[in-house]
Each structure stands twice: as structure tokens, then as C-alpha cells.
Amino acid sequence: MTTIRTADAFARELAEARQDVALLLxxxxxxxxxxxxxxxxxxxxxxxxxxxxxxVEAAAAKEQAARDARFAGLTDLRIVEVADKLxxxxxxxxxxxxxxxLAWNADLTLLCLPRHxxxxxxx
Numbered sequence: 831m832t833t834i835r836t837a838d839a840f841a842r843e844l845a846e847a848r849q850d851v852a853l854l855l856x857x858x859x860x861x862x863x864x865x866x867x868x869x870x871x872x873x874x875x876x877x878x879x880x881x882x883x884x885x886v887e888a889a890a891a892k893e894q895a896a897r898d899a900r901f902a903g904l905t906d907l908r909i910v911e912v913a914d915k916l917x918x919x920x921x922x923x924x925x926x927x928x929x930x931x932l933a934w935n936a937d938l939t940l941l942c943l944p945r946h947x948x949x950x951x952x953x
Contacts, residue, residue, distance in 0.1 A: 903932040 912924040 904929045905932075906930045 907929045908927070910926045910928075912926050
């Protein structure tokens with residue numbers, strides 16, 4: 831018994847055959863593409879690493895500038911342990927922090943004002 835194939839069946843087989851040929855051509859060129867893409871990929875990785883390093887460096891510089899700005903104008907910084915009756919360990923101690931900070935008075939004269947801060951114990 832002979833099976834009669836329609837034009838639609840031939841069209842499907844032809845489309846599958848064309849897809850197979852396209853796949854075959856892609857696979858033939860795959861090794862060359864890999865050889866070409868590896869150096870480009872390594873360049874892109876190196877550029878990304880440089881960009882990330884620059885971002886980290888910029889963030890560190892910004893953080894350092896903020897830290898420096900917090901302590902700008904402070905002088906005579908002293909930290910003294912306050913005697914505590916509970917014990918002699920660092921965790922149960924309190925500290926007195928004194929410093930001088932530059933300030934302006936109403937006559938726009940630069941003053942150096944003493945400040946005090948009592949840091950509570952770490953209990």
C-alpha cells in the first residue's frame with residue numbers, strides 16, 4: 831500500500847530540512863566563533879573589573895571624606911576612663927571624651943569651645 835503525501839507534508843519536511851542545514855552551518859562555525867569570542871569576553875571582564883574597582887575606590891574616598899568632615903575642626907581630643915565601682919574590665923567601664931571645636935560667636939570671631947561627652951559603658 832502506497833502512502834500519498836500531500837504538499838503540506840512536503841512543506842513540513844522541507845522546513846525541517848532547512849532548519850537542520852542551518853543548525854549544521856552554525857555548528858561548523860561554532861569552533862571559530864568560540865576562538866573569536868574568548869579574547870573579546872576576557873577584555874569585557876577586565877573592563878568590568880576596572881569599572882567595579884573604580885566604583886569601590888570612589889565609595890571608599892567618599893566615606894573617608896565624610897569621616898574627615900565629621901572630625902574637621904576638632905582639636906585636643908582626649909579619652910579618659912571613668913572609674914566604675916562594678917569592676918575593672920573594659921566592658922564595664924565608662925569613658926569621658928573631651929574635645930575642642932571651632933565655632934563662631936555673634937561678632938564672627940573664631941572661638942575654640944571645649945565640649946564634653948560621657949560615653950556609657952558597654953554593659
